[in-house]
Amino acid sequence: MKELFENIFFKMGMIVILILLLLIPAVMVQGLIKERMHRHNEAIFEVSSKHADNQTIAGPVLSIPFYETKNVREQNGTYREVKTKNYLHILPDQLDIKGEVDPEKRKRGIYEVVVYGSDLNFNGNYKPIDLDKHGISKEHVLWDKAFITVGISDLKGVTDQVKLKANGKSYMFNPGVISNDIVGSGLHTMFPLDSGMQKKIDFNFDLKLNGSDNLMMLPIGKETNVNLASEWPDPSFTGNFLPAFRKVTKSGFDAKWKVLHLNRNFPQEWIGNKHQINTSAFGVSMRLPVDVYQKSERVAKYAVLFITLTYLVFFFVEVLNRILIHPVQYILVGLALVLFYVLLLAFSEQIQFNMAYLVSSVMTIGLVTLYCRSILKSWGLAMMTGSILSILYGFIFIIIQMQDLALLFGSLGIFLILATTMYFSRKIEWFELKKSEIDKE
Numbered sequence: 001m002k003e004l005f006e007n008i009f010f011k012m013g014m015i016v017i018l019i020l021l022l023l024i025p026a027v028m029v030q031g032l033i034k035e036r037m038h039r040h041n042e043a044i045f046e047v048s049s050k051h052a053d054n055q056t057i058a059g060p061v062l063s064i065p066f067y068e069t070k071n072v073r074e075q076n077g078t079y080r081e082v083k084t085k086n087y088l089h090i091l092p093d094q095l096d097i098k099g100e101v102d103p104e105k106r107k108r109g110i111y112e113v114v115v116y117g118s119d120l121n122f123n124g125n126y127k128p129i130d131l132d133k134h135g136i137s138k139e140h141v142l143w144d145k146a147f148i149t150v151g152i153s154d155l156k157g158v159t160d161q162v163k164l165k166a167n168g169k170s171y172m173f174n175p176g177v178i179s180n181d182i183v184g185s186g187l188h189t190m191f192p193l194d195s196g197m198q199k200k201i202d203f204n205f206d207l208k209l210n211g212s213d214n215l216m217m218l219p220i221g222k223e224t225n226v227n228l229a230s231e232w233p234d235p236s237f238t239g240n241f242l243p244a245f246r247k248v249t250k251s252g253f254d255a256k257w258k259v260l261h262l263n264r265n266f267p268q269e270w271i272g273n274k275h276q277i278n279t280s281a282f283g284v285s286m287r288l289p290v291d292v293y294q295k296s297e298r299v300a301k302y303a304v305l306f307i308t309l310t311y312l313v314f315f316f317v318e319v320l321n322r323i324l325i326h327p328v329q330y331i332l333v334g335l336a337l338v339l340f341y342v343l344l345l346a347f348s349e350q351i352q353f354n355m356a357y358l359v360s361s362v363m364t365i366g367l368v369t370l371y372c373r374s375i376l377k378s379w380g381l382a383m384m385t386g387s388i389l390s391i392l393y394g395f396i397f398i399i400i401q402m403q404d405l406a407l408l409f410g411s412l413g414i415f416l417i418l419a420t421t422m423y424f425s426r427k428i429e430w431f432e433l434k435k436s437e438i439d440k441e
Helices: 002-006 008-049 292-300 303-321 327-348 353-376 380-403 406-424
Strands: 055-073 077-088 094-108 111-126 147-152 163-166 168-172 186-190 201-212 214-219 223-230 236-238 245-249 252-260 269-271 283-287
Touching: 002 201, 008 111, 008 201, 008 292, 008 327, 055 111, 055 201, 077 245, 147 201, 168 186, 201 214, 201 252, 214 223, 214 236, 252 283, 292 327, 292 353, 292 380, 303 327, 303 380, 303 406, 353 380, 380 406
Parallel strands: 055 214, 094 223
Antiparallel strands: 055 077, 055 147, 077 269, 094 111, 111 201, 147 186, 163 168, 163 201, 214 283, 223 252, 236 283, 245 252
C-alpha cells in the first residue's frame, strides 16, 4: 500500500478525488448559510407582522360614481335599458408630500430588525374636470356620492386619526376602500360635490404611519414632489425613480423626488380599472446593512479554490522536498479549510463581518500551520504554508469587498496563482519521477 501512495501520479489522482469529495461539505455549508438567511428573514417578517409591514402609499384619489346605460336585447327581440355603476377616477394636479421618518432597531433573538414611524403631510389640489371628454352625461353623475381614497398597504401602521381639509371643510377618513379599481387596501372619506366640480379643490392632511423596512410612494400627481428626512444613516433609495436631490451623512439623510405625469404610464383621469399604478412606486429602504449572509455565501463559493491551492502547496512540498504526506492528513487539512466557513458564519452573526473574517481566518491558518509543522517536521515549510494561506485569505477578502471590480481582480489573482504554479513546476521532470524517489521522513 505504501508503494501505491508513493506513486506520484496516483497521488495526483487521489488529490483530485479528495477535492471533489470535500466539495460535498462545502455545498452543505452553503446550504447552512441559506438556512440562516431564511431564519433572519423570518425574524424580520415576525416583527414586521406585529408592528407594520412595508408601506406603500397611493393617494389621495378622487372618485366620482356615475351610471352608464346600454340597451340589452331580450330573447323575444325587444330591448331593455340596463344601468351599470362605474367610477371616474381623478388624480391630483399637484401633490406635495413632506415628512420625517424615525427608524428604531428591535431585537429578535440574535437578529436586529428595523421598524419606523413616520409623520407625513400631504398637500395638493385637483383641477376642474371636463366630463364631455369621457363621454359622461352630467345627469348620470352621482355628485353627492363622490369619495377620496388613500391607499395604504398595511393599515396596522396608522397610528392617529386622519382628517382631510379641503376648501375650508374637514372630512374624517374611514377604514377600507369603496372601489378597488386602483387600490385594495386603504382609507376613504365621502367627499360630496353638490354643485359638480367646477373649480379647483385644494386639500391637505397629515398621516402618521408605522412600517418596516420600505416606505414607498406612488407618483399620482401631475407633478409629484416628495421630501423625506430621517436620522437613519444607511438609506437605500429604491423603486422606479431615484431622488433628484439627496444628502446622506452619518447623522441621517434628506432626499427629494420630483416626478411628472410624463414619467409614468397612466393618465390623470380614467374610468374603471383600466390602469394599474403600483409599478411606479418609489421610496426609501431602511433595512440594516446586514450583508453577512451574502458575503459569507460569496466566500463559500471560493471553497474549491482554497482547497485546491492548499493541496497544491502540499503536493509541491512532497515533490520538491521528498516528503510523503498521508491521505488522512490531506483530509484533515481539507476539513479544517471547510470549517473556516462555518466559523465565519457563526462569528459574523455576533460581531462585525470584517472582524469575524479576521478571527476565522487566523484560527484556520493557525490550525493548519501548526499541523503542517507536525507532519512536515519543519517550521520553515509550515510557515511557508501559513504565509500562502494568509495571502489567499487576504486576496479573497479584498474581492468580496468589491462590487464592480470583483471579476477583474479575481481573474488577475487566479492568473498570478497559475503563473506562480507554472514557475515553481518548470524544472520538475514529471516523466522521470519514480515512486522510489519519495521517502517519508
